[in-house]
Amino acid sequence: MENKMLRKISFLTVLLALVMTACAPQASPLAAPAATVPSAAITLIDGLGRSVVMNEPAKRVVSLAPSNTEILYAVGAVEQVIGRDEFSDYPEEAKALPSVGGSMGEYSVETIVSLNPDLVLAAEINSPELVKQLEDLGLTVYYLKNPTTLEEMYLNLEIVAQLTGEDPTKLTDSLKARVDEVDQKIAPLSARPAVFYEIDATDAAKPYTYGPGTFGDLLIARAGGFNIGNELTDPYPQISLEQIVVSNPSIILLGDSMWGMTAEAVAARPGWETIEAVKSNQIFPIDDNLISRPGPRLVDGLEQLAKLLHPGVFP
C-alpha cells in the first residue's frame, strides 16, 4: 500500500513540477504591464542586455551603488538624485539623501518604491534578482555595467548623462585631459617601481591585493608602476608574504588605511622588515575609494598614484 503511495507521490511531484513550470512565467498577475511607447526619447541597452525605454530624461533617480551616486553627481544630475544606497558617502551632500539600504545584497524595496523614482540606477554589485523584482514592480531600472578601462568609464558617464538629460562633455573632456597629462609625464620615464597594494591584511601572512583585471592593477600600471598582484590570477587574490618578499616591492600602498592601518604597523609586522619598501619607509596611505569605485574619481586615484610612484615628476 505504501509502495503505491510512494509512486503516487513521485507522480504527483513530477506532475505539479510540470504545471508549476508551465504557468510560472505568467505568474505575476499584479506586476504592472510594461508600457510600449512608440516614440521614446531614450532607448538604451543596459548591462544585463535589457532594453531600457524612457519618454524623457529621468527626474527622480535612486542610486543603488556608491559609484553610481558619484557618477550622477559628477555629470551634474544633482537635482535628480533623490535616494541612495547605504554606502554612498560621496559627495558629502549625498549623505543627506534618504538611504534605501543595501548590505548582504538586501535593499529595502519598499523604501525605493515609496520614493517614487522614475529611474533606478543599479550597478554590478546588485543582483539580477533585485533588478527583476524592481522591474516587476513597474519601476524603470538601468543596470550600469562595471567598466574595465577608463574609456569604458567615460562611456558610463555618457550613459548616465543621457539618462538624466545632462551634458557630460565638459566632464569627460577634463577627465581625459588629466589622464593625458599623467600619461605624458609617465611615458618618458624608464623606472617602473614594483608596488604592493594592500586591501586588507587581517591575515598579515597573506593580505588581499588587487589582481589582474581590476582598476587597482590598471591604475598602478598607468601611473608608471608595476603591481606585484598582477602576477596572480584572481581579481582580488590573497598574496602570500613569501610572494611579497620575493617580488620585493619598493612601494607599499595602504588601501586599508581607512580602516586604521598605518605604515608603523606594517613595519612592525614580523617578516616584513626585509621588504625594500619597509626598509626605505616607502609606505603610504591611499583612499581606496578612489581606486575601487568605478566612477570619475578613478582619475583622482590615478593622479595620486602617479604622485606617490614618481614624486620627482609630479610636484
Added chain:
Amino acid sequence: MWGRIAIRPHETMKSKPFLSSFLLLLIAFILSLAIGSVFISPKELWNILRGAGDETFVFIIWQIRLPRTILIALTGAALSGSGAAYQGLFRNPLADPFLIGVASGAGLGAVIAMSIKWPYSFWGLMAIPMAAFITALLTVFIVYFLARVGQTIPTTNLILAGVAFSSFATSLTSFLMLRSTSEVRRALGWLLGGASQAGWTAILAILPYLIIGLGILLISGHALNLLQFGDDQAQQLGLNVTRIKTILLIAASLATAAAVAFSGIIGFIGLIVPHLIRLWLGPDYRRLLPLSILGGASALLVSDILARIVLAPQEIPVGIITALVGAPFFLWVLRRAKNQGYW
C-alpha cells in the same frame, strides 16, 4: 515516553492550542503587513485593507509586503514542520531540517549557479533556486543510499552520513565562494537566509512542493508516534518502518528544499519551534506536526519583522535573527521548564 507537560501557560491557550496558534499566526501576519522600513500607520493599513488609501502605500502593501509575508510564512511552516518530522524520524532532539544535507546541498547548488553568468531571462533568474532545489534533493538521496544497510536505514548511519557529506559540500561551497570574489556578498546573503527571488513567482513555485510535503507529514502523526517506540517495536505494531521512514524523509526534504531554494538557508526555526511546542503540549505528533507548521510560520514572520526593522532601511538576512533571538529565547524557556523529561 510521553513526558510531562512542562510549562503551564494560560489555560485557554492549552485547551485550545489550534485556536491560539491560528490567532498568533493571524497577529504575526498582520504585523508583517503593517511593519516595514516605510512607516504605514494602523489607520492607513486599515484603509488599505478595505480597498482605499494612499496609492503608493497600497502598492507597497499588496505588491511587496503581502507576497513577502506569504513566502516567509510558507518557509517557516515548511522548516518547522519538517523539523518536527525529522526529530521524530531520527528520534533525536538535535535533528533539524538541515541535518541530512538539505542546507549544505542547496548552498552548494546555489553558489555554483551564482558563479555562472546567466542571461537575464526568466530561466536565467530561476537557475539559482532550481540548482539549490535539485542539489538539495540530490544530497539527501546520496546520504540516504550511503546510509542504507540492506533493507534498513539505521538512524545513526543516516545522521553520520548526513553530517559527513554536509561538511564535504560546505567546504566545496566555501572554495567556490573564495574563487568568485564578486559573488561573495550575494552568496553570503543567500546562505544566511536571504530571498533569492521575491514576488508571486516564488510562492507559486514552492506551493506544490509544500502542499505535498507538509500534507504527507500532516497525515503521518500516528506513524511518527509509533516510531518513537523504536524501529523493532514499531514494526511489531504493524508499521512498515523502512517504507514509512523513506516516505517521511522524502516529504520533509521536499518541503525543506523547496523553501530553501527561494528563501535561502534559515537556521534554527526547524529546531526551536517543534521543541517549544513539545514543551508546551507534549510530544503527540498528531498535534505536534500541525502546531509546528502553524508555529513555524508565526515564528519566522516575527523574525522577519525584526530583520526588517533593526537596521532599517537596511534589511538583514532573517537567518541571523532566527538564531540571535531564537536561541536565547529557547534557552530561557528550557531553563524555566526545569524539566528534562519533555522529549
